[in-house]
Amino acid sequence: MVPRAESSGTATEGAGGTAVPDGVPLATEAAGLRGVAETLATESVCAGTTGVGGVCATTGGTVCVESTGFAPLPHAAIPPNIVTDKNLLITISVRTLRRLALAGSVLLSATPALAQRSGQRTWRREDIAARGWHRLGDIVAALPPGTAGSIDGFNWQLGSMSVPMPESRSSGPSAWLFRIDGARIPVDINGLWMFDLAPVAMTQVDSIVVSTMPMIIDGRPVRGGSIDVFTRRPAAPVSVTADYQHGDESGDPGPYRYTPRANPNVEKLGPFTSGAIGVRRSHVAADAGARYTSLNITDQQVLADLGSASPSVQSDVNASGGSGTITTWTDSSEQKTFGGRGRFTGLTLVPSTHQLETARVIGGYGASAGTARIGALKLRYAATRAELDTRPQTSSLPFTIGHTRALTDALIDAPISRFLELGAGVTNWEATASGFASVSRVEGRGWASLNVHDVHGLVAMSVSNNNVLPSAELRASRLLGTTAVGIRAIHLSTRTDSDDGWIGPNGGPIATSKALSTDELRLTLDPANFSWLTGFTRVWRASYPDGIGGDGRWQFGAGLQAGHDIANRVLLHAAAEAVSRRDDESTPGFSASGDASMHAPGNFLLAAAAGISSETTWDIPGSNQSTRGIRRLDLSANKSMWHDRARAQLVLRNLFNTAERYHPLGAQWNLRTHLALTIDLPPYRSTP
Amino acid sequence: MRPLIAMALLAATAGAQDSSYSALRLRAAVVRNPIAGHITDDWNPGTGVSGEAATNVGKAELSLGFSHLGYDPKTGKPPYKATMFSLTATRQVIARSRVSVDGGGRLTDYRMDFDDPTVGQGLETEEEVMLSAVGRGRLRVRRPWTLFGDVSYGVLMLGTKTHTVFVNAGVEYDGRMPDWLRNFLR
Numbered sequence: 001m002v003p004r005a006e007s008s009g010t011a012t013e014g015a016g017g018t019a020v021p022d023g024v025p026l027a028t029e030a031a032g033l034r035g036v037a038e039t040l041a042t043e044s045v046c047a048g049t050t051g052v053g054g055v056c057a058t059t060g061g062t063v064c065v066e067s068t069g070f071a072p073l074p075h076a077a078i079p080p081n082i083v084t085d086k087n088l089l090i091t092i093s094v095r096t097l098r099r100l101a102l103a104g105s106v107l108l109s110a111t112p113a114l115a116q117r118s119g120q121r122t123w124r125r126e127d128i129a130a131r132g133w134h135r136l137g138d139i140v141a142a143l144p145p146g147t148a149g150s151i152d153g154f155n156w157q158l159g160s161m162s163v164p165m166p167e168s169r170s171s172g173p174s175a176w177l178f179r180i181d182g183a184r185i186p187v188d189i190n191g192l193w194m195f196d197l198a199p200v201a202m203t204q205v206d207s208i209v210v211s212t213m214p215m216i217i218d219g220r221p222v223r224g225g226s227i228d229v230f231t232r233r234p235a236a237p238v239s240v241t242a243d244y245q246h247g248d249e250s251g252d253p254g255p256y257r258y259t260p261r262a263n264p265n266v267e268k269l270g271p272f273t274s275g276a277i278g279v280r281r282s283h284v285a286a287d288a289g290a291r292y293t294s295l296n297i298t299d300q301q302v303l304a305d306l307g308s309a310s311p312s313v314q315s316d317v318n319a320s321g322g323s324g325t326i327t328t329w330t331d332s333s334e335q336k337t338f339g340g341r342g343r344f345t346g347l348t349l350v351p352s353t354h355q356l357e358t359a360r361v362i363g364g365y366g367a368s369a370g371t372a373r374i375g376a377l378k379l380r381y382a383a384t385r386a387e388l389d390t391r392p393q394t395s396s397l398p399f400t401i402g403h404t405r406a407l408t409d410a411l412i413d414a415p416i417s418r419f420l421e422l423g424a425g426v427t428n429w430e431a432t433a434s435g436f437a438s439v440s441r442v443e444g445r446g447w448a449s450l451n452v453h454d455v456h457g458l459v460a461m462s463v464s465n466n467n468v469l470p471s472a473e474l475r476a477s478r479l480l481g482t483t484a485v486g487i488r489a490i491h492l493s494t495r496t497d498s499d500d501g502w503i504g505p506n507g508g509p510i511a512t513s514k515a516l517s518t519d520e521l522r523l524t525l526d527p528a529n530f531s532w533l534t535g536f537t538r539v540w541r542a543s544y545p546d547g548i549g550g551d552g553r554w555q556f557g558a559g560l561q562a563g564h565d566i567a568n569r570v571l572l573h574a575a576a577e578a579v580s581r582r583d584d585e586s587t588p589g590f591s592a593s594g595d596a597s598m599h600a601p602g603n604f605l606l607a608a609a610a611g612i613s614s615e616t617t618w619d620i621p622g623s624n625q626s627t628r629g630i631r632r633l634d635l636s637a638n639k640s641m642w643h644d645r646a647r648a649q650l651v652l653r654n655l656f657n658t659a660e661r662y663h664p665l666g667a668q669w670n671l672r673t674h675l676a677l678t679i680d681l682p683p684y685r686s687t688p
Numbered sequence: 689m690r691p692l693i694a695m696a697l698l699a700a701t702a703g704a705q706d707s708s709y710s711a712l713r714l715r716a717a718v719v720r721n722p723i724a725g726h727i728t729d730d731w732n733p734g735t736g737v738s739g740e741a742a743t744n745v746g747k748a749e750l751s752l753g754f755s756h757l758g759y760d761p762k763t764g765k766p767p768y769k770a771t772m773f774s775l776t777a778t779r780q781v782i783a784r785s786r787v788s789v790d791g792g793g794r795l796t797d798y799r800m801d802f803d804d805p806t807v808g809q810g811l812e813t814e815e816e817v818m819l820s821a822v823g824r825g826r827l828r829v830r831r832p833w834t835l836f837g838d839v840s841y842g843v844l845m846l847g848t849k850t851h852t853v854f855v856n857a858g859v860e861y862d863g864r865m866p867d868w869l870r871n872f873l874r
């Protein structure tokens with residue numbers, strides 16, 4: 001996470017001191033502003049900020065750019081005489097419904113951001129509200145439909161269009177990276193992601209950036225994607241926010257319970273509730289939050305999977321926790337220190353063991369991340385200490401995953417010159433389990449990033465268990481006629497026992513150590529006449545050990561991503577991708593999603609979202625199991641009242657009541673209705 | 689000249705302002721459920737009552753409604769009462785003199801309370817969602833009073849999908865939204 005660049009008037013001064021020229025028509029409304037990234041370049045509007053600029057928001061006369069810390073870039077990522085990257089379309093929305101679009105001018109020379117434009121999206125609070133997300137686990141809906149799997153819709157296993165589901169082809173370390181404010185936060189247990197453990201309540205979230213492609217992040221090879229959560233900075237001296245959602249799934253028997261047409265009951269979803277209290281004094285802010293989420297497990301498929309154990313299993317899955325964040329900042333730096341505790345109890349389907357188990361998982365977290373200036377050097381840092389304790393929960397199901405894992409992770413990253421940035425990081429994993437001696441593994445990594453004109457290179461090296469694992473990325477872009485063409489080549493080297501991959505299902509070390517590499521070549525096209533559209537094509541190959549994730553066959557993929565603002569009132573977004581046949585089909589060969597949101601009279605925010613994906617086939621021991629694919633339409637209506645202090649929400653998910661199953665043995669999700677109420681005192685605004 | 693320009697700008701601005709929530713319409717009606725799918729195999733829907741509060745939102749109308757009616761058994765099953773909470777959005781499609789026709793959609797929470805002493809606690813009540821299309825005819829008698837009737841066709845999303853038709857007939861009072869309430873809603 002890097003500091004927001006601040007300015008007054010129409011000039012924006014980056015954190016590194018590089019100014020965006022005057023004359024750019026920036027909105028300067030005092031209240032109710034929303035910044036939405038229509039496209040997601042990796043470049044900040046404000047040159048000089050290391051990291052990624054994805055969003056702009058204004059308050060009063062100040063323009064602030066939020067950098068996502070996605071991939072560190074040198075100070076001179078954008079020459080000062082270039083306003084914005086062509087691909088960075090910034091929409092600023094005001095309460096009076098007048099939105100000024102700040103569109104980057106067509107560059108004389110495109111920036112390296114172009115090749116990164118596909119496969120990434122930023123979700124701001126208004127986008128989160130439009131989608132009806134009230135718990136952190138809901139954010140998996142941002143992934144391409146069909147690439148996240150779950151039996152109950154509460155905890156998820158994550159794949160991608162190229163990376164198999166962990167349960168189908170488990171292979172080494174986690175393919176995804178989850179960060180809060182730039183600090184790595186582990187929430188996965190044996191391939192199952194429990195986002196509700198994370199030390200942040202949804203009411204504390206300012207924005208989320210989801211990337212769904214292989215990357216090198218903080219020197220770490222990430223095969224599937226990343227989810228970055230950025231927490232809010234309280235703006236008022238004292239602020240309180242509370243959120244409550246309750247849902248109901250259709251399909252109850254009703255009066256037919258007394259007739260031959262009777263069917264089993266389906267129960268309620270929720271509550272999903274959270275709250276936070278924030279205080280701010282000068283350049284210090286503190287924010288404390290709490291959360292509770294729950295849903296009942298009544299699906300007949302899941303109950304059938306449990307068989308005779310069903311009566312002994314807790315009827316719901318639930319999670320709760322508390323978290324706190326302290327934010328400090330200066331004109332050119334920001335630091336966030338946060339911590340918290342999360343708890344999950346209930347049924348899990350453990351991907352690494354393919355077994356249903358009931359568990360109580362406790363997560364304890366402490367982390368700090370941000371930027372600091374030491375003399376003329378501005379560096380970025382992040383440090384995390386996390387413990388995940390998996391304990392048994394009473395039921396007649398066998399329990400095999402009892403263990404404690406602890407992560408200590410630290411990194412530092414600094415620009416050395418206009419062109420060069422260096423970073424280093426260290427990761428220590430420890431694991432203890434009954435029947436095993438405690439084990440510990442330390443990995444070190446270093447990376448160097450070079451940016452010259454429109455070519456960006458990144459080389460990373462990690463040392464793990466006496467193995468040196470190089471990864472590299474090269475990006476370049478050029479304007480050809482009226483089309484900006486970007487190209488990115490990336491090579492990722494890991495091993496099955498890298499990072500946390502060496503810890504087995506029951507906490508002991510796994511014996512296998514095999515090379516695991518991923519290569520992708522991605523070509524991105526941005527036509528100037530359709531500045532809201534990006535097309536891409538890619539070639540991907542993963543070299544896996546035998547029987548794990550594939551045999552190294554080449555995969556071809558193509559897709560597009562579009563974001564458009566119609567008449568400053570309707571926001572549209574669409575993404576679609578198709579890939580060639582793979583050895584593992586647990587993730588779809590085709591996936592598409594689209595959403596639209598619109599400010600309507602009466603202070604309404606109306607939204608629709610649709611997702612479609614092809615069927616999947618999971619390589620589950622004993623059989624190949626299939627899902628039909630996703631066909632889903634969601635509608636939502638948000639009504640703001642009391643001058644944005646209160647918001648009532650109605651969400652309809654799977655409006656057409658189609659097949660919606662995220663695991664061959666998982667629950668079918670019928671049409672469901674959610675009602676929610678959110679209170680913000682005072683109304684939240686993204687501010688510097 | 690300048691005052692004329694200023695007045696023109698002011699008029700344009702005023703016209704562009706959102707006039708939502710300026711009206712408050714209250715409706716009371718009797719309600720019938722003439723079509724209720726396979727529910728009518730074993731129950732007779734009775735005659736119930738409904739109430740509704742509506743306001744203008746842009747060019748449409750948004751209303752919150754409440755209905756209550758009983759279902760008497762025909763085949764020895766326990767009786768039950770249905771209480772429905774509805775959110776309706778309509779828009780005027782025809783307006784002639786004192787007659788108007790509106791059309792739109794309705795989302796209803798259909799709550800069932802079963803009069804069955806044999807069921808365990810927590811099972812006496814069920815709720816289900818119903819999605820409907822609604823058409824309403826209105827005849828203004830004398831301000832602020834209007835007679836209305838509406839018909840809704842919907843699907844009750846029980847495990848056995850049930851196609852339903854509800855009919856409401858009653859009287860409507862057209863008033864002005866209190867300033868404090870309008871300010872809260874905006």
